[in-house]
Amino acid sequence: MNTPTEASMSPKSPPKKTTWSWRSQAFRGLVYQVIAIGLIGLAVWFLVSNTLHNMRVRGIQSGFDFLSQSAGFSIGESLFPFDSSENYWRAFLVGLSNTLRVAVAGIVASTVLGTLIGVGRFSRNALVRGLCKAYVECFRNIPVLLQLLMWYLVLTEMLPSIQDALKFGPFFLSKGGLNFPIPVWEAGQAWAAAGLAAGLVLAWLYRRWAQKRFEATGLAPSMFWVPLVMVLVAGLLGWLLGGAPTALNRPIKGDFSVENGGALTPEFLAILLGLTIYTAAFIAEVVRAGIASVPAGQGEAAAALGLDRGLEIRLVMLPQALRVIVPPLTNQYLNLTKNSSLAVAIGYPDIVSIANTAMNQTGRAVECIAILMAVYLSLSLFTAVLMNWYNAHVAIKER
Secondary structure, three states, X not given: OOOOOHHHHOOOOOOOOOOOOOOOXXXXXXXXXXXXXXXXXHHHHHHHHHHHHHHHHOOOOOOOHHHHOEOOOOOOOOOOXXXXXXXXXXXXXXXXXXXXXXXXXXXXHHHHHHHHHHHHOOOOOHHHHHXXXXXXXXXXXXXXXXXXXXXXXXXXHHOOOHHHOEEEXXXXXXXXXXXXXXXXXXXXXXXXXXXXXXXXXXXHHHHHHHHHHHHHHOXXXXXXXXXXXXXXXXXXXXXXXXXXXXXXXXXXXXXXXXXXXXXXXXXXXXXHHHHHHXXXXXHHHHHHHHHHHOOHHHHHHHHHOOOOHHHHHHHHHHHHHHHHHHHHHHHHHHHHHHHHHHHHHHOOOOHHXXXXXXXXXXXXXXXXXXXXXXXXXXXXXXXXXXXXXXXXXXXXXXX
């Protein structure tokens, strides 16, 4: 029979209270923190007051009141209409939407491409492995600005003119960009979008069920395409319930331009291609390193269960590698978002381009730079918070 020890029989000592004495380490630490915050606040106050004083002495206006003034310039590309008579704040909003347009599309495209290349580094085919390695070593070692300029020159110099635009079915490709048909918006499109959203939810639930079933029984789902079918069928049902609209606004080649339909400018295509291809090379290395970190015994166990190479990577290796992949992947997303500011070099009207124009017209350099800093800081913090949440979701949890 085990006898209780003296330590276990003694009552627990109450937690120590913080004493307001200089001998207390906790009290000294609190004082040092208050002093540090005060010094930082004093330094910021001195810099701001000194800057404002120097600007007043030189007759330089300051303040954000210029945002309510008429911009006086037009923007060549925007997601919503903008007129030169509208205010500066709306021009900044157009620039922000253009920046988000590039960043979101680039993150999605580079993630897909980088994951495929990273997985391809483990292919049993030597040619596939070699091509994937050559891609990574080539594009990650060329500065991203040079790649942007290269793609812009390709799209604006090597493609034919608008009059001789290349036609691929309903698509037109020329120096003016890519023109494509878009649906005429009706109630059916809203129903189709709702169906796609419902399909995504069903696919997510199915994937969770399949993953739990695999963890519990070791039986892999044979129909890996079921989630995709769920999304497509749900979208089709929504489209049918909405009346199955088929009207399209198709592009038509005119004498001087391609009219109607949707269009992607060469500037947008260049910045999207450049950022996607450049960032995908780094994401591929992140994915490769993550998969390589999984113990080799996991792959052998998957092979013993009868899984082929594709199911082994998708169901065994990648889920475990995510715990290693997500933190550096967050850095690549942040880099892509910040690298989008280089779009000003090829004339894409992102928020940096709008800020430069506003700065030249109003002379409010400090204010425009402050707006840029706030925008990129907010985007980076939002991305970091989102990815940290996902990282906590896929992290190993003690039970």
